[in-house]
Amino acid sequence: MQNIDTTPQELSTGAKIVAAVVRIAVAIAIPLLAFGVLYAGFLFLRDSEAPKWLVVIVAVIWGVGGVALLYWVFNWLVEQLPDNWIAILQPFVFVGPALFILTWFLALPTIRSFWISLFDRAGPPDSFFSIFTDGMPASFVGLANYKAIFTERLMREAFRNNILWIVFGSTFSVIFGLIVAVLADRSRWERVAKSLVFLPMAISFVGAGVIWNFMYEVRPPNIPQIGLVNAIVVALGGEAHSWPAYTAISPWNNLFLIVIVIWLQVGFSMVLFSAALKGIPEELMEAGRIDGAKESQIFFRIMIPYIRGTIITVWTTIVIFTLKIFDVVWVMTGGQFGTEVIATQFYRQSFVARNPGYGSAIAIILLVAVIPVMIYNLRQFREQEAF
């Protein structure tokens, strides 16, 4: 793009002014036009009675095209400026939107959630500054929500269950992932086996909930069981139960939900382990074999220590994942039968019981629990260059 300095010398001052006015007018008109088009698209999407497929196509074009258009317009605006201004402003055209959205969606909500968590269900005052003029409203409860989190029965149940999730969910995901990776590495149908084990990763939690509800389906004793689990139990002489809702074995009925997440996550741990195992130098294993080590010794003395870093990464990743587990529990039991977890409690308090103060306090606790694991994890991730 040309800038003012390179305008031909012979132009009169008047012509220069006209050119500048036109330039400014265009610089205003183009963004206005772009915003106008985007706003028209927004109104169409909000109010249109058009057929569904048409709305979908417009939505996709509007959403994707709109963002690209905004970048183009802002960049074009900046490139109209002198060179030294471009150098200063252009980086912010590039990173600005990302920083704005991250601040809006992640950074500020952290502070705002903490603020909300200090109030009861009436919530904080509409304006933050009113606390200086009118004083703290009656809804201010200080840290009472946090105190309630650690004393209330349902929350304690949720913490207990999350510990079960962490202990059993992540440990068995790691163990099975490792077993599949080691076995597949030595078989001829490695690719097929790994694909099939990885496949559940593509399935939504709601879908997985349906799949496992069907597995656990229970029928009265005198008619054939249609759920595989109960069919096997009955065939072995046991009694059919609706396992995740079988409160007599509480809290172990949670294990029937945890199985679902193990089923979903083993694919993930298997892939990382498989890659790590392939990184073990063949000479190392061969040396072990020549020294007369058994396969089990090679596994425990060579393989495991060698891929220890990966094991810890996978384990911590699944720990974070199980800390935040929501969909599976919500779809399978809705948190009933003693299966409540932290995230379902958060949802229930924030959006069902309409007590966002309490809900936000739970979310803050979740953040505090996740931070140390996440920091460790990111460090590992960088070292491994997994991407």
Add this chain to the structure above:
Amino acid sequence: MGSAKSQRRWGRFGINLALLILVLAWTIPTLGLFVSSWRSRLDIQTSGWWTVFPHRAWETVLVLDPGEAGLDPDTVMEIEGATGTFEELRDGVVADDGKTQVTWIGNKRNGRIEVQELVWTVNWDFTTENYQEVLTGKEFTFTQPDGTTTTIPGENMTDSFLNSLAVAIPATVIPILIAAFAAYAFAWMSFPGRKLLFIFVVALLVVPLQLALVPILQDFRALGINGEFMSVWLAHTGFGLALAVYLLFNYVVTLPREMLESAFIDGASHFTVFRRLVLPLSVPALASFAIFQFLWVWNDYLVALIFLGGTQDKEVITMRLAGIVGSRGNDWHLLTAGAFISMLLPLLVFFALQRYFVRGLTAGSVKG
């Protein structure tokens, strides 16, 4: 030497067997759903889906009228080698040879006796009706065992499938575009506070999205975009962006410096270099992240539930499916077909782009 060889063969056999068992255990739940979705409502309700495989089952070979056969229901009777009282026969009595079962159906006076033999059989009555019901909302009429007919409504999932597309495609492309610009700037442009701002982005990876839901919902209500597709796009963009910037930065920063520099010497602007050089060169990273983000959004339930909940005409497919689970949890013919339709696109992506898929999902697992 020979024994070592046979030992190794046994070892290999054991490895393959163990692997086979694990793979089967991982496949069977999905297989059961898939098979069931093609079976009729009555079949699903009365027999396990595994009966589509060859199995031994009792098949009626002879129906007797107790009166004609001269049987007195108040005594112990012997029929076709099976002995028992009326009550025992009601539950079915297996003859001593184990190959014949005799069952009294109905009451003492008007009942009938069925003589059944154990035969090899398969239940292969497949139907496309379940899919028609969940895709078109077609009503379904069936005959109850007592002869009355009942009509139950279907579930129209086509609309929610389209809604999911309208949510998932922009919610995948928008964060990638924004993240790619930011990653490029962090990697190749100089501006004050670059390092600090990048640390800020990475630090936000730890924020669980639950934390943002309440405040963001307030903002969306104030802006009047709650319940619009746009609200979910923005939310998914916000929640996916930190990871996207981080991953794309790691990739973009490895692009050869000389190539970009020679483009600048030729007078190309940053915008041109980004569009003509960096985007095309980053396709593998973009594709991996795109697949991860697409699946994440497609399979998401929580975010959609909060920002689109209450607007029925914008319901996405996971919400619809969860809705059927909640309201009609025993209509397995709808649930199985519905669940499979919701899984269709992810599975297609999985089989078509497996390499990018695995890479994207494993890298995306650090998402906050």
